[in-house]
Amino acid sequence: MNLPRKWIWYRDLLHVLVHKELTTRYKGSVLGFFWSVLNPLANAFVFYVVFGLFMRMNVPHFIVVLLAAMFPWQCFSNCVNEGVQTFLANPTLVKKVAFPRQAIPLVMNLQNMVHLILSFPIYLLFMFSEGMRPGLIWIWGVPLLLLLTLASAYGLSLLLGTLNVFFRDLGNLVGIGMQVAFFGTPIMYVLSIVPEKYLWVFHVNPVAPLFICWRSVLAENVLPAEWALPAAGYAALFLALGLITFRSLQHRFAEVI
Numbered sequence: 293m294n295l296p297r298k299w300i301w302y303r304d305l306l307h308v309l310v311h312k313e314l315t316t317r318y319k320g321s322v323l324g325f326f327w328s329v330l331n332p333l334a335n336a337f338v339f340y341v342v343f344g345l346f347m348r349m350n351v352p353h354f355i356v357v358l359l360a361a362m363f364p365w366q367c368f369s370n371c372v373n374e375g376v377q378t379f380l381a382n383p384t385l386v387k388k389v390a391f392p393r394q395a396i397p398l399v400m401n402l403q404n405m406v407h408l409i410l411s412f413p414i415y416l417l418f419m420f421s422e423g424m425r426p427g428l429i430w431i432w433g434v435p436l437l438l439l440l441t442l443a444s445a446y447g448l449s450l451l452l453g454t455l456n457v458f459f460r461d462l463g464n465l466v467g468i469g470m471q472v473a474f475f476g477t478p479i480m481y482v483l484s485i486v487p488e489k490y491l492w493v494f495h496v497n498p499v500a501p502l503f504i505c506w507r508s509v510l511a512e513n514v515l516p517a518e519w520a521l522p523a524a525g526y527a528a529l530f531l532a533l534g535l536i537t538f539r540s541l542q543h544r545f546a547e548v549i
Contacts, residue, residue, distance in 0.1 A: 306395060306398065306399060306402065309395065309399040310399055310402045310403055310406070331366060332359070332362040332363050332365070332366040332411070333359075333414075335362060335366075336355065336358040336359050336362045339358055339480040340354060340355050340358060351482055351484075351485075353422045353424060353511070355418060355422070356415075356418050356419055356422050356424060356511055357482060357507065357511050358479075358480065359415050359418055360415070360506060360507040360510035360511040361477075361478070361479040361503045361506055361507045362479060362480075363408060363411045363412075363415060364408060364437070364441060364502075364503060364506040365474065365477070365479050365503055366408075367404045367405060367407060367408035367441065367445075368441055368444070368445055368499070368502075368503075369470055369474070370404045370407075371400065371401045371404050371445035371446075371448070371449060372445060372448050372449065372452065372466065372470060373466065373467065373470060374400050374404075374449075375397050375400065375401070375445065375448060375449025375450075375452055375453050376449075376452040376453055376456045376462060376463045376466045377453070377456065377463055378396050378397040378400055378449055378453040379393070379396060379397075379453045379454065379456070379457050379545060379549065380453075380456060380457060380460075380549065382396050383549045386545050386546065386549055387545075387546050387549070393538075393542055393545065394450065394535075394538060394542075396453075397446060397449035397450055397453055398446055398449075400449065401442060401445045401446050401449060402442075404445070405438065405441070405442055408438070408441075409438070412434075415510065424511075426510075426513070427513030428513075429509060429513050429514065429515060430509065430510075430513075433509040433515045434509060434510075436515075437502070437505055437506055437509060437523075440502060440505075440523055440524060440527045441502060441506075441527075443527040443528070443530065443531045444499070444502060444526065444527040444530045444531070446531065446534065447527070447529075447530030447531035447532070447533060447534035447535070448530050448534060449534065450534030450535060450537065450538045451530070451533050451534040451537050451538075452466055453538075454534075454537045454538045454541050454542065455537065455541075457541070457544075457545055457548055457549060458541070458544075458548060473497070473499050476493070476497050476500065477494070477497060477499055477500045477503050478494065478500065478503070478504060478507070479503060482507075483504060495522060498526045498529075498530075499526070501519040501520070501522040501523035501526065502523040502526070502527070504516075504519045504523075505519050505520050505523050
């Protein structure tokens with residue numbers, strides 16, 4: 293089935309902008325995209341030393357378990373932290389009447405998703421070094437989680453980026469919120485060490501189910517419905533809130549920025 297001309301134009305626009313952003317970002321850089329994985333690798337190394345060596349957390353293949361959540365979290369965190377400034381950082385594009393403003397955060401999100409995808413070979417090296425292998429669930433589980441991650445990140449980028457145009461303090465609040473979300477999500481620790489009476493906290497934490505699913509698929513080759521369904525529900529909620537907020541307020545962007 294042929295796509296409408298408008299959708300073809302939009303797809304080509306996204307392709308051109310994402311390619312431009314990626315080439316510009318690493319122009320003149322020796323390590324290139326490896327810079328995008330060095331930060332989560334460094335964090336994982338610190339957590340591995342503290343919890344895996346010093347505190348002796350009894351978790352098999354701990355470094356693989358860490359990276360299974362750390363790589364997706366770094367992508368999501370970058371999307372949200374950059375997304376809150378996405379419209380303010382691009383005033384020229386925002387003021388162009390014919391330019392689809394909703395594409396600005398989407399391009400930024402897709403750029404970070406490319407980095408996440410490029411980190412998988414590095415993750416596989418760690419898996420193989422630990423004697424582990426990816427399962428068949430990766431064939432559909434990884435694309436599904438990539439889609440849920442993109443939907444969540446794009447919805448939050450639209451929501452926070454739009455609100456930040458009118459309430460400039462929001463950027464600082466989001467930074468604090470992401471730190472709280474990181475420690476309130478099982479990334480540097482595993483869900484199995486959490487007392488059962490506190491598991492409800494991760495159900496009401498809107499970002500926790502997604503990263504529990506990432507770790508389950510990448511490190512355990514399973515996708516528990518108990519966490520996949522809430523992850524999908526929160527992703528749909530973020531996307532709906534972002535689109536509604538953007539469409540309600542975007543007509544005032546030019547006069548405020």
